[in-house]
Amino acid sequence: MSNFMSLFIALIVAAITYGTPLLFGTLGEILTEKSGNLNLGVEGIMFMGGALGLGGVFYYEKAGGASGVAAVAVGILCAFLAGILASLIFSFLTITLRANQNVTGLALSIFGTGVGQFIGEYMRVRENGYIAIGNHLKGFFQSSPFPSALQKIPVVGGILFGNSVFFYLGLLLAAGMFLFLNRTRTGLYLRSVGESPATADAAGINVGRYKYLATVIGGGISAVGGMVYIMTIAGCVWNHEGLSGVGWLAVALVIFCLWRPLSAIWGSVLFGALMILYLRLMLPFIPTQLYKILPYVVTVVVLIVSSMRNNKEKQPPASLGLAYFREDR
Amino acid sequence: MSHEKKTPFIRLAKREGMEGWKVWCIRAGAVLFALALGALVMGAVGANPVTAYGTMVSGALGKKSAVRQTVKIAVPLLGCALAIAPCFKMRFWNIGAEGQITAGAIAASYFALFWADRMPAPVLLTVMGLAGALAGGLWALIPAFFKAKWNTNETLFTLMMNYIIIGVVRWLQGGPWEGRKGSQIIPQFDSAACLPRVLGVHCGWIIVLVLVVFMHVYMNYTKHGYEIAVIGDSVNTARYAGMNVGRVMMRTMFLSGAISGIVGFIVASGANNTLYDGVAGGVGFTSITVAWLSQLNAFAMVGISMLLAVLSKGAETLQTRMAVPTSISDIITGILLFCMLGCEFFINYQLIFRKKKEARHE
Numbered sequence: 001m002s003n004f005m006s007l008f009i010a011l012i013v014a015a016i017t018y019g020t021p022l023l024f025g026t027l028g029e030i031l032t033e034k035s036g037n038l039n040l041g042v043e044g045i046m047f048m049g050g051a052l053g054l055g056g057v058f059y060y061e062k063a064g065g066a067s068g069v070a071a072v073a074v075g076i077l078c079a080f081l082a083g084i085l086a087s088l089i090f091s092f093l094t095i096t097l098r099a100n101q102n103v104t105g106l107a108l109s110i111f112g113t114g115v116g117q118f119i120g121e122y123m124r125v126r127e128n129g130y131i132a133i134g135n136h137l138k139g140f141f142q143s144s145p146f147p148s149a150l151q152k153i154p155v156v157g158g159i160l161f162g163n164s165v166f167f168y169l170g171l172l173l174a175a176g177m178f179l180f181l182n183r184t185r186t187g188l189y190l191r192s193v194g195e196s197p198a199t200a201d202a203a204g205i206n207v208g209r210y211k212y213l214a215t216v217i218g219g220g221i222s223a224v225g226g227m228v229y230i231m232t233i234a235g236c237v238w239n240h241e242g243l244s245g246v247g248w249l250a251v252a253l254v255i256f257c258l259w260r261p262l263s264a265i266w267g268s269v270l271f272g273a274l275m276i277l278y279l280r281l282m283l284p285f286i287p288t289q290l291y292k293i294l295p296y297v298v299t300v301v302v303l304i305v306s307s308m309r310n311n312k313e314k315q316p317p318a319s320l321g322l323a324y325f326r327e328d329r
Numbered sequence: 330m331s332h333e334k335k336t337p338f339i340r341l342a343k344r345e346g347m348e349g350w351k352v353w354c355i356r357a358g359a360v361l362f363a364l365a366l367g368a369l370v371m372g373a374v375g376a377n378p379v380t381a382y383g384t385m386v387s388g389a390l391g392k393k394s395a396v397r398q399t400v401k402i403a404v405p406l407l408g409c410a411l412a413i414a415p416c417f418k419m420r421f422w423n424i425g426a427e428g429q430i431t432a433g434a435i436a437a438s439y440f441a442l443f444w445a446d447r448m449p450a451p452v453l454l455t456v457m458g459l460a461g462a463l464a465g466g467l468w469a470l471i472p473a474f475f476k477a478k479w480n481t482n483e484t485l486f487t488l489m490m491n492y493i494i495i496g497v498v499r500w501l502q503g504g505p506w507e508g509r510k511g512s513q514i515i516p517q518f519d520s521a522a523c524l525p526r527v528l529g530v531h532c533g534w535i536i537v538l539v540l541v542v543f544m545h546v547y548m549n550y551t552k553h554g555y556e557i558a559v560i561g562d563s564v565n566t567a568r569y570a571g572m573n574v575g576r577v578m579m580r581t582m583f584l585s586g587a588i589s590g591i592v593g594f595i596v597a598s599g600a601n602n603t604l605y606d607g608v609a610g611g612v613g614f615t616s617i618t619v620a621w622l623s624q625l626n627a628f629a630m631v632g633i634s635m636l637l638a639v640l641s642k643g644a645e646t647l648q649t650r651m652a653v654p655t656s657i658s659d660i661i662t663g664i665l666l667f668c669m670l671g672c673e674f675f676i677n678y679q680l681i682f683r684k685k686k687e688a689r690h691e
């Protein structure tokens with residue numbers, strides 16, 4: 001295998017690692033936005049998910065738990081619950097109290113980041129030092145669930161079988177969400193709520209319930225992404241840097257992949273590659289600090305390009321960002 | 330009987346024209362409710378809420394030096410909230426104030442670093458302020474242009490612009506503007522490039538108070554302010570009335586960015602006397618809270634920015650004295666915002682409970 005080839009493969013594997021948190025964040029937000037709710041609080045939700053997920057696994061380990069599968073389950077569960085809690089606040093304010101979705105989402109970002117920092121810092125002080133997971137459990141979060149024989153297959157082995165368990169869960173989730181949205185009656189109802197809540201209401205669909213469920217479950221899924229970020233990229237340690245905008249990139253990715261769960265897979269891997277490129281592909285004429293802003297520049301370009309195309313198939317849900325009040329006309 | 334069952338227990342109706350004092354009572358109630366929820370959080374980590382709030386207030390306002398520190402925190406918050414207000418009034422979700430502050434700070438720093446010996450101090454400071462305003466305005470104009478032309482999502486666009494410009498500062502810090510090699514620090518400004526102090530705080534507070542009056546007049550008594558209000562209520566109405574919506578958007582965003590840029594100049598020249606990547610330090614986001622909590626009213630912003638400054642300065646004292654993490658101030662800020670957002674519902678809608686008699690009469 002040539003040197004270039006192995007570099008390229010290493011880049012893709014790293015891209016998948018960095019893309020997996022984005023994948024969860026994006027999938028959750030797609031579900032939310034399909035119901036017509038624009039939740040800009042993903043950054044806060046993922047932050048809370050990261051802090052609570054890490055906390056859950058840390059205390060599981062401290063209580064003597066050693067089963068890797070259980071630790072992963074605990075992490076997912078804690079993060080999911082954190083996401084549910086955060087998006088319940090959002091849902092209550094925007095669906096029941098009809099508050100402005102933009103400002104509520106921003107408030108949730110501030111609040112969620114605060115809660116994440118608070119919990120992380122509080123745990124750190126209480127445990128005298130720092131919060132970290134032992135190497136044994138760490139392995140279950142970071143290394144591949146497949147036997148090493150499969151990973152050693154030349155060229156494709158690493159890419160197909162060498163990723164953390166979360167990537168495969170994300171793939172399943174994306175496929176499941178695609179089937180749910182496009183092949184089931186409930187999915188159709190959900191999409192109709194996002195496109196035209198008044199029509200859905202007239203057809204006897206409980207608009208409030210669909211919006212609540214989609215937003216809350218979507219928030220839970222996004223929060224798992226935050227936990228994945230802390231557990232894989234941040235190395236199972238609590239840090240002050242937090243997520244450095246991964247949640248916001250996830251919101252942008254939803255636009256990039258046109259609200260399609262399957263496109264979210266390659267979209268998030270692509271953005272993962274952009275995030276990691278400065279480490280893997282040194283370019284002597286670009287200073288590192290400027291190289292690091294590449295994903296944000298690309299996001300801007302993506303936003304501009306996606307707003308310029310005028311295609312009926314490629315539009316957001318028609319009622320995205322609008323509160324629904326039956327008596328309104 | 331079956332009819333009675335179908336009447337929901339609570340019905341909603343829109344209401345208009347609630348008396349002003351009632352509206353402010355509800356809002357004050359929301360603030361108190363938020364502080365009570367904050368007390369619950371403090372109680373949950375084992376701090377006595379009453380002592381904790383007392384510590385926060387005394388830590389922020391107890392001593393003269395503490396008051397100065399608190400005002401220093403409030404100045405950029407207030408300035409930036411004033412910048413955001415017209416955008417939010419127009420329903421243009423500018424969350425890029427962080428980047429516009431940074432852009433302004435970069436431009437101001439350029440003159441502070443390379444022109445300090447060539448101009449007298451008053452001229453230098455004026456040039457720095459103007460450069461900051463221009464840079465902030467132009468940085469804000471980019472997303473506004475694309476929003477006006479292709480309706481590009483401005484929320485994410487302005488946000489991404491933050492990360493981009495902060496990356497540029499990091500590059501300047503470790504590259505062209507680096508002081509001692511390897512220090513990753515831009516040298517301190519010449520004393521001519523530092524804002525003079527008035528009453529112990531850099532005179533940025535006077536600038537923002539002038540801006541308060543300016544923005545109040547601009548928003549309420551000018552044609553521009555009227556256009557912004559109409560676009561905020563309904564873009565179609567504005568178009569029908571013959572307003573050039575795109576132009577108003579770009580103009581307003583330029584103004585907004587320019588004010589943020591001045592804030593950047595104030596922070597770099599008055600508070601830090603240098604430029605670094607944390608020059609905005611979250612002000613761009615917190616000021617959104619200030620703007621929204623004060624219902625985009627310029628005078629209310631003075632009070633709200635002080636309230637949030639007290640929270641954030643007090644949280645530092647709280648951490649040193651009672652070991653409650655400083656992020657408690659973010660949590661309380663978030664809760665405050667949630668409560669204010671929620672309480673608007675009770676101002677705009679009326680809850681009608683089912684009455685037996687009413688149901689029979691129908």
